[in-house]
Amino acid sequence: MHVKWSSLGEVAVVSFGATVGVVIVFAIGVWALSARDQHRASGGAGTVEAVGAGACFLLCACAVLYGLYLIIPQFH
Amino acid sequence: MVIVTALAFDFTNGFHDTANAMATSIATGALRPKVAVLISGVLNLVGAFISTEVAKTISGGIVNDNLVTPGMIFAGLVGAIMWNLMTWLLGLPSSSSHALFGGLIGAVWVGAGRNGVNFDEVVEKILIPAVASPLVAGLAALVATYFAYRITRRTPADTVSKGFRFGQIASASLVSLAHGTNDAQKTMGVITLALISCGALDAGSGPPVWVILTAGLSIAAGTYIGGWRIIRTMGKGIVDIESPQGFAAESASTAVILTSANLGFALSTTQVCSGGILGAGVGRKLAEVRWGTAGQMALAWLVTLPAAAAVGAVAASAVVHGGTLGTVLIALAAVVVAGVIVLLARRNPVDAKNVNDARTTAVRPAAKAPVGV
Numbered sequence: 243m244h245v246k247w248s249s250l251g252e253v254a255v256v257s258f259g260a261t262v263g264v265v266i267v268f269a270i271g272v273w274a275l276s277a278r279d280q281h282r283a284s285g286g287a288g289t290v291e292a293v294g295a296g297a298c299f300l301l302c303a304c305a306v307l308y309g310l311y312l313i314i315p316q317f318h
Numbered sequence: 319m320v321i322v323t324a325l326a327f328d329f330t331n332g333f334h335d336t337a338n339a340m341a342t343s344i345a346t347g348a349l350r351p352k353v354a355v356l357i358s359g360v361l362n363l364v365g366a367f368i369s370t371e372v373a374k375t376i377s378g379g380i381v382n383d384n385l386v387t388p389g390m391i392f393a394g395l396v397g398a399i400m401w402n403l404m405t406w407l408l409g410l411p412s413s414s415s416h417a418l419f420g421g422l423i424g425a426v427w428v429g430a431g432r433n434g435v436n437f438d439e440v441v442e443k444i445l446i447p448a449v450a451s452p453l454v455a456g457l458a459a460l461v462a463t464y465f466a467y468r469i470t471r472r473t474p475a476d477t478v479s480k481g482f483r484f485g486q487i488a489s490a491s492l493v494s495l496a497h498g499t500n501d502a503q504k505t506m507g508v509i510t511l512a513l514i515s516c517g518a519l520d521a522g523s524g525p526p527v528w529v530i531l532t533a534g535l536s537i538a539a540g541t542y543i544g545g546w547r548i549i550r551t552m553g554k555g556i557v558d559i560e561s562p563q564g565f566a567a568e569s570a571s572t573a574v575i576l577t578s579a580n581l582g583f584a585l586s587t588t589q590v591c592s593g594g595i596l597g598a599g600v601g602r603k604l605a606e607v608r609w610g611t612a613g614q615m616a617l618a619w620l621v622t623l624p625a626a627a628a629v630g631a632v633a634a635s636a637v638v639h640g641g642t643l644g645t646v647l648i649a650l651a652a653v654v655v656a657g658v659i660v661l662l663a664r665r666n667p668v669d670a671k672n673v674n675d676a677r678t679t680a681v682r683p684a685a686k687a688p689v690g691v
Contacts, residue, residue, distance in 0.1 A: 250447075253450075253578045256573070257458055257570070257576075258461075261459065261569045262461050262462045265565065265566045266465045269466040269562070271481070272473065306488055
């Protein structure tokens with residue numbers, strides 16, 4: 243019997259990395275968003291935080307689009 | 319006959335698998351129950367259309383398709399449906415993919431002999447991924463949950479849960495879509511195989527549009543009508559889930575399903591999702607996990623393949639030795655058992671209204687209700 247341990251390992255590493263990566267980026271985005279709100283509440287503009295949050299969510303959106311690209315074989 | 323049975327299987331598949339994708343979103347309040355199930359059903363249909371790659375390759379490998387007859391496919395499907403309905407009644411999220419494979423393996427083993435089944439393929443393509451995939455999803459969700467809580471530690475709780483609820487809508491939709499492109503394909507593959515084996519289609523052709531449409535629709539209908547039971551177990555039975563955990567669990571499920579589908583492993587959406595949810599629970603607080611429910615599920619996973627195989631084998635021997643009469647008898651028996659299970663489930667309905675109640679209140683009495691009262 244021939245078991246493809248290498249591709250099994252690949253699945254494990256890739257999915258682990260992708261999950262943890264996306265969730266961390268998203269959490270940073272949420273954190274930045276709330277930092278912006280606090281900044282605004284104390285009279286500031288909070289632009290830096292807003293841009294940071296936007297960048298994080300954009301990164302997550304890209305990950306979702308890449309996922310869609312993988313699902314749909316017509317793109318390959 | 320085979321096609322009707324296959325569609326019935328798809329219907330019960332909707333009871334189980336599709337529900338998983340949306341369970342955590344419903345439990346955390348990210349989506350209202352009916353909206354969630356509707357989105358899930360639609361995306362499954364869409365997923366069924368955008369990719370039929372899996373359907374084209376389903377028959378190759380696990381069983382020897384030169385030896386398979388429509389009667390065996392029918393017997394295998396009966397085995398899978400019976401097992402799906404039993405676990406659905408108990409609210410146990412077992413894998414309908416494994417039920418399908420188990421039923422087919424049992425039926426072909428009896429119908430065509432031991433060499434009709436490629437056991438090496440079964441171990442490599444089903445058993446090993448079955449063990450590995452929930453572990454990977456669970457581990458990924460665990461670490462992701464830990465970081466999600468760590469990073470947002472000083473952020474006001476309502477901002478956090480609002481933000482992650484929004485993210486959950488996207489992640490849950492992706493799980494549904496991935497499910498549509500994977501699990502929904504398995505039944506289409508079986509219907510196509512049946513059509514080829516009785517000569518209605520040329521060998522090597524893909525599933526026709528009406529097969530894709532009816533298979534997708536019956537999964538969607540199954541989700542809408544019967545998915546609630548499993549959703550309650552997944553969303554409330556294992557851990558009390560919060561939206562960052564839900565997001566982590568769904569991201570993990572999507573990542574695992576997509577990467578392994580890319581490399582050709584047939585894995586179970588159900589098991590991956592429950593692994594993810596379990597991991598997300600452990601990532602926050604170990605004590606919150608209801609290990610009893612988790613243990614029941616693990617047991618159901620172990621039993622699924624052999625149990626469905628046993629029913630499939632019995633059905634196949636009736637079909638092979640009993641001819642047309644045997645087939646009719648098996649079909650009647652299946653309808654009767656399905657009817658009894660539906661009646662039992664009626665006594666304790668789970669729907670959009672009570673889907674977020676504690677699991678133990680209603681499911682246990684239903685499980686213990688004596689048959690035939």
